[in-house]
Amino acid sequence: xxxxxxxxxPQAQSVRSDEDVVRVRxxxxxxxxxxxxxxxxxTKVVTAASELARNTLVYGGGGSVEVTVVxxxxxxxxxxxxxxxxxxxxxxxxxxxxGYTSGGGLGLGLSGSRRLVDEFQIETSVETGTRITVTxxxx
Amino acid sequence: xxxxxxxxxxxxLLVSIQLDMSDQTAVQLxxxxxxxxxxxxxxxxxxxxxxxxxxxxxVGRMLSTIASISKVLDAETVVVGMRPAVAITLVELGLSxxxxxxxxxxxxGMELIAAAHADELDYQLDDDPDAETAxx
Numbered sequence: 384x385x386x387x388x389x390x391x392x393p394q395a396q397s398v399r400s401d402e403d404v405v406r407v408r409x410x411x412x413x414x415x416x417x418x419x420x421x422x423x424x425x426t427k428v429v430t431a432a433s434e435l436a437r438n439t440l441v442y443g444g445g446g447s448v449e450v451t452v453v454x455x456x457x458x459x460x461x462x463x464x465x466x467x468x469x470x471x472x473x474x475x476x477x478x479x480x481x482g483y484t485s486g487g488g489l490g491l492g493l494s495g496s497r498r499l500v501d502e503f504q505i506e507t508s509v510e511t512g513t514r515i516t517v518t519x520x521x522x
Numbered sequence: 523x524x525x526x527x528x529x530x531x532x533x534x535l536l537v538s539i540q541l542d543m544s545d546q547t548a549v550q551l552x553x554x555x556x557x558x559x560x561x562x563x564x565x566x567x568x569x570x571x572x573x574x575x576x577x578x579x580x581v582g583r584m585l586s587t588i589a590s591i592s593k594v595l596d597a598e599t600v601v602v603g604m605r606p607a608v609a610i611t612l613v614e615l616g617l618s619x620x621x622x623x624x625x626x627x628x629x630x631g632m633e634l635i636a637a638a639h640a641d642e643l644d645y646q647l648d649d650d651p652d653a654e655t656a657x658x
Contacts, residue, residue, distance in 0.1 A: 401544035408542060426576055426607040430615060433578040481616055491579045495615035
């Protein structure tokens with residue numbers, strides 16, 4: 384399944400269905416293990432990836448996810464980019480608030496996943512959709 | 523779509539989630555459980571999440587919803603076997619799992635359900651005026 388992936392290369396996964404969200408989780412876990420993240424950090428980054436991949440599907444109308452092993456001196460990390468060409472996020476501050484949702488969820492996807500990773504960057508516009516980049520570093 | 527099996531053990535329904543569930547599978551489990559509670563008249567539901575690597579907000583919400591549905595159907599839900607890393611992540615994510623009872627393992631979950639059910643029976647007995655006079 385995820386055995387034999389070349390972690391030197393970015394791993395891409397399209398997000399078009401529920402099952403793809405499951406595949407994103409499995410891919411991120413494999414890369415997090417290879418990056419020597421602790422079990423708690425693996426769990427955090429996989430959980431964040433699950434939230435954000437679901438957002439890509441539900442709010443972005445589908446898109447793609449790219450997972451890369453990154454290095455910073457002696458530390459390794461996992462970087463994940465979630466991109467969609469959906470309608471963008473109209474009010475980013477509001478969307479990042481705990482408990483706010485424009486859909487039927489709990490409103491924890493964006494705000495919660497930001498707490499679970501070390502770096503969180505978001506670009507969004509009506510023209511190009513939404514692109515979120517997160518990074519989790521090994522300790 | 524895969525389905526999560528539901529086992530009946532005595533008066534309890536046991537659900538051991540062994541696969542990485544898609545959202546659709548999670549919603550299906552909710553419906554299947556509600557039907558099984560009514561069909562069997564069971565008073566307890568144990569959901570074993572020992573095998574789950576993560577619990578995200580969707581699965582968390584599913585667990586809360588199952589607890590609420592089963593309460594309305596006169597059954598107690600206990601979630602058992604949460605991994606430490608999952609608990610740490612859930613709290614940081616901001617998910618409180620409102621209304622969900624938890625226990626460390628299936629055995630303790632069964633004790634909890636048995637105790638809750640016994641309390642309920644006592645309460646019903648206390649409430650019954652005939653029962654009062656029968657035991658002076």
